[in-house]
Amino acid sequence: MEFNPSIFIELFAETIQYWWVIIPAIFLGLIVGAIPGFSAANTIIMLLPLAIVLPVEIGFVFMIALYCSSRMGAGIPAILVNIPGTAGAAATPLDGYPMAQQGRGQQALAISFTSSVLGGLITTVLALVAMPWLAEVAFYLHSVEMIVVMLFGISLIATIAARDTLKGLVAGFFGLMIGCIGADYVYETPRGTMGFLELYDGVPLIPALIGLFAISEAMIVIDRDSILTKRGKEAVVTGGWGPTIEGVMETLKRWWHVVWTSIIGLFIGVIPGAGAAIASFVAYQQSKTYSKTPELYGTGHIEGLIAPESSNNGVTSGTLVPLIILGIPGGATAAIMLVVLQYHNVTMGTELFLNNPKLAYLPFTAMAVTYFLMIFTIPPLARYMSHVTVVRTVYMAPIVIAFTLVGAFVSRDFVFDMYLALIFGVIGYVARKTGYHVAAILIGVILGPLLETYFIRAMKMSQGDITVLFSSMLGNILWVGLLINLAVPIWFEYRRDRKKKKAA
């Protein structure tokens, strides 16, 4: 299963001939990614008859292109109207939306597209070269190690809380408490469901996302005539290509940032069950921790937008590694791809590299070609998409509320979810008006249940022995990393204060 560049080059040339499949899939993925409640997984399920009827190579290329572009699509509404299309884009509005408010929507979209494409391309090549080793990651990162990885993401609450410790922590714990709602992991005992059957499976993410971000934002902006700030109105440029080019250049200048945050995504993507939401929060948190200007995060900082976007596209490449090498689907989309491939009598695993190496490498070349074609097809759209920010709020707010409520409904077909989104909207509105950070609540809602699952699993395996948390070498290294990670911002701040005092 050694990497053979000649096969890869030959395949790249062959795959690019499927542009007629890839380009429609890119646009379809972009649309479904941007609609809250839709995802690549449920779109592939809907198009399953088509994916099965097509020859295996074309079907595979179609699914991969859809998967990659849907990830990118989720960032568009997150930046323009503060609605993350999926949980994987939940960290994108932290800096993307303030940029849009400042009249830099076009630039923000260009940054998001460029960092997504670069992150996707880099991790695709890395995954291809390091596939056998990357596949081994899944054998070392088990429940205990995943608890620490989750804590890396959750520690973002502490970072957010840095501005107002008490409010940040209250918001974070409130989110974690909401995350505990639902039937318990082992004996299915309902907790905090208030008798609502619809909450047995936990608080659904899409209505929570929609409520906390979109609806609360719509309620806030209705006070004003535009989502743009005063400065933003003056700065808004929606006519030329300048901001797009500027966005691309700003991202290219920060190429190293794209590289390392996308690698975080790649590693997290390789772990079965972990997903883009974890990757984007961890990448954002890491980006802020090691930044020279952490105070700019959350105010429309370019690096704060690059980190989640490049990392969640890194997850896309990572998810395919265990699927191709071990036949283990890392996520829902990969699992559906596996169903289609099994239908065509394709068995994943090392044998595939011996029996049909072209098909084994195809997902990665398809991914590379998709990202390559996205360079020409997607960034130009930033100019036109950014016009959304100049729509008056009297039109925008009702459209956002109506559109997102439908999004809340479609993910599970429960009317209850629409009410839930409204409730989260009110919670988000009150939180914003009183200075509590909605992102801190959301981190708790998203990562809390995952942390609980891994924790209970580890405790069940050790039969209640808490020392299991420190039982693995890799886990202990990660614990030390986490402690360093928490200490670094304090140390940096201390140094900055000392420098300031010296200068004074």
Next chain:
Amino acid sequence: MSDDYLLELNRRRFLMGTVATIAAGILGSQRIADAYAADFPSRNIKIYVPTAQGGGADRNMRLVTDLWKDVLKVNFEPSFNPGAAGRVAYEQYMSKGADDGHDMLFGNMGPEVLNWVLKKPTFPLSAYEYFFRVDEDPSVIYVSKRSKLQTIDDIVAEGKKRTVNFATSRIAHPATIGVMALGKATGAKFNPIPMGGGRNTRNAVATGELDFGALPAGGMVVQRKNFNMLLLFADKNVLGDKINNAPTVNAKFGTKLPPLVSARAFAIKSSVRQKYPDRMKVLEDTLRKVVATEAYKKAVVKAKAPLELISPGGPAECAEYAKNIAAIGEEYRDFLVGADAAAKKKKKKKS
């Protein structure tokens, strides 16, 4: 002609008229009912599924409905309601589903009936019935090809030395009970780790996090390149070399365990049978015909599901299965509700 006569006549006429009207009504309604049966189904059929889209239940349901829709001349609208081990879908169906034969449920009888042992649903269990079983899927113990434990004897021997963790889809599952019963019979100690679904259960064993796993055998057939199947909880291994000729538990260990199988089946509100027996007949007859067709068998083979596990059964077979699995659940009640674990903890604390 006295007034009384007129009154009597009127009364008689009235009574006769009433009887005649009722009789006509009954006859008429029978005809209408017949007409309804002839017209049934008059709209698309909605199916509540207690698991997520894209899983095994989804596949098995579509294999049937893709052909059934051509027979009934209506489409099927699946509604996926995963959560709380299937409880959400059942509660949704029982509270919102119509009882005219146009709404039904497709579930996995084994884990879902066991679920009621953990906690009773809000509706009486007699309010719904399984009316058509599609398959019977025995539970199997499997290991990763990388695992040190490569035979069932290795696993039992290891379980006698230490508590061996194993992956299972959920606690209330025939496969989990099978492994616990094996432990009881051999003196080995096993600890079930619920992974929440077949995919996670396979992944936990494939990545080496857990020593072995237990799942329905049907889904493991396509995975046999990654896993070795070691022991089957059935009377007979009908899958043969598709699951590495795994021996049956009773043959291997001389136990007398009942078959611990999962069984996917269509369920419907009991009131439908009372109100529309003719519609139930239409549903049962057409389903039986569909599952017997060559087209269905071809579709099963194409979907890589084992043909050997198809086991059509009517309401009587379903009721028998549900009764048996509920009895097994009652036997293992303390284990399912966690009472035995709590008792062990208390004992440990005391000592």
